[in-house]
Amino acid sequence: MTKPAIDIDTEVLVVGAGPAGLMLANLLGLYGHDVTVLEQLPELIDYPRGVGIDDESLRTVQTAGLSETVLPHTTAQHIMRLVNGRGKVIMTNEPKADEFGWPRKSGFVQPLVDKALHDGLERFHNVSIKFNHRVIDVVQTLDDVVATVEFDDGTDTPVTKRVRAQYIVGCEGGKSGTRKRMGVSFEGKSPATRWLVVDAENDPLGTPNVFLGADPKRPYVSIGLAHAIRRWEFMIFDHETDEQVTDKAFIHNLLKDHVPDPSSLEIIRERVFTHHGRIAGSFRQRRQIIAGDAAHLMPVWMGQGWNSAVRDATNLAWKLATVLRGHADETLLDTYDAERRDHAKAMIDLSLTLGAVIKPTNPFVVGARDGLAAALNLVPSVKSYFSEMRFKPMPRYTSGVVVDPTSFTAGKAKAKLSSKMIPTLTANNRTSPVGVQFIQPLVATKNHASIRLDEAVGNWWTVLAWGNNPQGMFDAAELARLETLGATFVAVVPESQRAWAEKEYPANVVVVGDITGGLKKWFDDRPTPVLFLRPDRFVAAAVLAQDAPRALKALLKALSFNEGANDASRTHLHVA
Template sequence: MKTTQDTEVLIVGAGPAGLMLANILGMYGKQVTVLEAMDTLIDYPRGVGLDDESFRTIQTVGLVDAIRPHTNPQHIMRLVNGAGKVMLVNNPQTVEFGWERKHGFIQPEADKALYEGLSRFGNVQVLFGYRVENVEEDGQSVTAIALVSRPDGTIEERRFSAQYLVGCEGGKSPTRKRLGVSFEGESPSTRWLVVDVNNDPLGTPNVFLGADPKRPYVSIGLPHAVRRWEFMLHDDETEEQVTDPDYVNALLADHVPNPAELDFIRRRVFTHHGRVASDFRKGRQLIAGDAAHLMPVWMGQGWNSGMRDATNLGWKLAAVLSGQADDALLDTYTSERKDHAQAMVDLSLTFGRLIKITNPVGAVLRDAASSVLNLFPQVKSYFADMRFKPMPRYTRGVLADPNTRESGSAAAKLTSKLIPVLTANVKNSPVGVQFPQPRVNSRDASDQLLDDAIGNWWSVIVWGNSPKDVLPQSSLDKLSLLGARLVAVVPETQREWAQKHMDPDVMVLGDHTGRLKKWFDDRPTPLVFLRPDRFVAGACLTQHAPETLDAILAAMKFTPAGAVTDAVAVPVAL
């Protein structure tokens, strides 16, 4: 008789998005089974860029110490023309979210750390060699039928039942195909040869994008002395031809004195894709990572976009599974993530077109334009600080509009006629964007990152005052059911006084860097409702707080009968 193994969430694919989602759900105490068709994790280099948003998620699940050794922080990118002249530099200095904006990294090592991190959770298992052949779904559950090879060579069928299934199997995702959603976009015909070597013969620790009209290329310095080159291929060059060692050595001859002496890791041809699924969820099945979107490599956002998916989806699944929220909360996963994934795909495609110009006249015009633009400090800073990268801003989802307190949407601008709004330095609404992560002092720790202080679930942050002093009891009762932490942020000079005089249930944080003071000084929103994924669900004047909270709970499909303790857990460090 065939037996069925039960779990809460079934993740298909042990790639980065699936492994991070499993870590987040494991942290929240949820039962997870990961099924991977391969026998092991992929061990060759793929993605090479890791950003600050991803590192913030890595911090949340307690894996910074495991992944940090495999990164190059402050990874500088230089766009150079065919003569080697630098046309623009991308070197953002911000640490707005607590970490450097850009890192080079070794993906196999990072993925391995995500996998090994799952050993902390007795409620999570990863099964290799399990190929999902079919999925059955009804109104209460979803069941995956998987095939696995037995030691005697026979094939065994295994069944796994869960409340939800998340497909993280990559660009050819069978889950996405089962859902019947479109995968819209383009796959440019341009092919590229990737060459990875050990014992980096150049030693430059950053990135060169070579906009050479004769043959565009990329040269990337990575941790552990790994060097990557990528060369654009001409239409008449076959894959067999360009992966031949002698041919590769000829391509590398302009970059190193003696290519034949290099320690090669791999030579592989690939094609860029720019596609986004029309929907990330149908019924009890969802998709994440490359299964939901594929993007060209130019902005280094493929791995990071998968991390954003896991960060957005993880807490929502935890809330639904714990009974805190209705199943409809999961619909906000698509409404919040799809537009930003599309924006990153579009930007990557545009950047690629700039680099891939092979027409000599077009290349000259591009180079001349870049020289002129670099004369303007604001334009130069626009590229250097990476302000061209669209940061996620949710306008629909688990939000409350700061102007109208409307539930489920948020305008990008503050439009109130109150004097605090009219005199604000920043007119952009903080709702729907990530809250910054400066360092703070608390009763228990000094100079710690904000997220480490406030924990991994909902928080209410008030500048200069106690949430218990500005919120009515009815709102405090709802926040208690939500499991939200009450936080007061004060200048460091006031912290000890506040700790003595404020309610002991309120966490008092000292702003010793002044960064939080500036954030609140620029915005007329002294009270912030912060989601588990560190996005601002609501920000308002304290008198608008009860109405704002009710709008957020409605957008979340909050069910007060849910068990708070099931949804909240503290991550276990390696």
């Protein structure tokens, strides 16, 4: 029996044109792979959703080469104030850190940023996006997946297509068909509380801040966004229907304590939504993978839904690219679940906790909360803990594509350095840098007086050494493996030594000058002057110079490296 013809052949089929799908397609396009994105809607979603973009996501936007088109839709250093029913500030969140090269917290207009991601796909001849396409079935074999797709062409009978790919990634939201076909659980909480979102243009307030109103009469949120957009969110009580709360008179009554004249507002849109806190039992089932809201749903309080989707795409993209080009077997993809699960769960839990602080309407509970907040604000260390956003869990991978810097165990990394060698014993910081994101200060190169580190070293694997020639640490066979992996060799030196190093070191070693002192400070505090940086800028291994070959051997094992692989010519490296 003849099999039905294949209409589209692609390496990766992405289902859903939300932030996870769009960012994944951009990164895979950057890495040189064929991607087809299918979206069942006729266009991108244009209703109230995310409003916060963090430094990790902006770093990924930078990697994708889209900073110039995304930044105009953002407001840097978004300050959040939690206020009680009397308008008294009980907590301020004002993080000033920028160690990853971008402000820790910015506001953004999601529909416009999503459009920038969408438009970015036009750069790649190997990436296409198709709207009005709905996946109705998927069959996977040992070698591929074939999706049956309905295309709504406006006629009475949709056109049926068949799409073949090596992998399918479901990014189609909380009702993900991909997750359901995988047969995995989606456990967690879906609180019954509903919220009304109202977006207005020509901001009638004009203040740039974020206010979380822990008002027992009706909790609310007020947010100043880019392009003079004002966002309000109001908690809806059980007896209030969706139709009632979206009535203009009802909305005007909600806003009467917020603006002088609610009736003159230029409302863009309003929408009722419910918070969810759920996570899938697995993010991968053979050749089917899920990301973004399809893998985890979280309440809006920490503004981490969009950012968590981008983290998924950032983690998954380079791993898919590595497997597709034959540099690792597909067990590498198991590390996507292992690395992303714990942090996604931590962000869900934190978001639910913050919501529990904001939502109470019982006067006794509210009084106890306000009293506790007032007492805690008297302790400077506690106050700064919240102000500087140190309560937000940063991703730290203890299993996956990591190497323990003391035992050289492949695939596992303890949080502490336990070596008895004097460089470790005398270090200011014995916390392992493995499994966390490396800093991104400004540096100098022979072509740039000041440039962000990632832009200087490229978008793939990096072997980075402080004050040393990173190539001189490896023999010919090891250098060949690193060449196959597509690694860039980077020497970091004080700016005063850069001209010397550029003459002394091989021509294919990128020399960067530490013009801010940030890199020297980082290495001063840690006895790990040689780093293996993954494409997502996380530290995979960190060692002393003589241990670099041993670390490389363990890293290749953690990566499931294919010794018979060809070189990394498909990687789009950009070196300043």
